[in-house]
Amino acid sequence: MKRIFSLTVCLLCCLFFSGCFEVIEEVTYTDNTKGNFKFTINLSQSKGKLKTLMSMDTFMGAKMPSQKEVKSEIAKVKATLIASEGISDVKVSEDYENMIFKVECKFATTLALNSALNTIAVSVAKAKEGEFIHPYSKTENSFSRVSIISAALEAKLDKKHNSIGLIKAANYTSIYRFSKTIKSISNKSAKISKDGKAVFLKHNLPSTIKNPEILNNEIILN
DSSP, rough: OOOOHHHHHHHHHSSSSSSSSSEEEEESSSSSOOOEEEEEOOOGGGGGHHHHHHHHSSEEEEEOOOOOHHHHHHHHHEEEEEEEETTTEEEEEETTTTEEEEEEEEESSSSHHHHHHHHHHHTTTTOOSSSOOOSSEETTTEEEEEOOOBBHHHHHIIIIOOTTTTTOEEEEEEEESSSOEEEEEOTTTOOOOOSSEEEEEEEEEEHHHOOOOOOOEEEEOO
């Protein structure tokens, strides 16, 4: 069953938008077990259109969130992360002038990061218990990112709001960095950095919604 990437669900549902924008997911390991997580939604290229949409009550049958409502939802994400065991140094950046939103934190273990994201999915994005799996898996010499976008997200973006067409110019980028060099990757669309310690993968957002498996990647470390 397809599953939701929890922060994507929460923030995309809060920020119903159109036009060209970028979603960036970053996981950086500072050693074999701990690291930093960063999630960015950059709407700056469509900020004028988005501000107009947010000033409306509804658009294409969907209720448009006010800035106050967006702030409230992002505050819930921050509070949930702060309360999560193994998560520290939580930072949230909200630039309403340029429409750039960032959520960052440090994680003590991959399990702690997965647990925090699942808690957000259930308590903030109102997902059902058991709908989620751990998006990340890490051992000493391997890292996996598994398919976690669900049919529920596709329904919200495609059927209910009929918005897949509106986000056709949007991109989803994932970046994974490690303290060790990379031996191999399973996703043929991914690229390894020149220093051999990072993996970069970029796809059109509608494609990731319709076929989330394209984000899957197993990375073998030296």
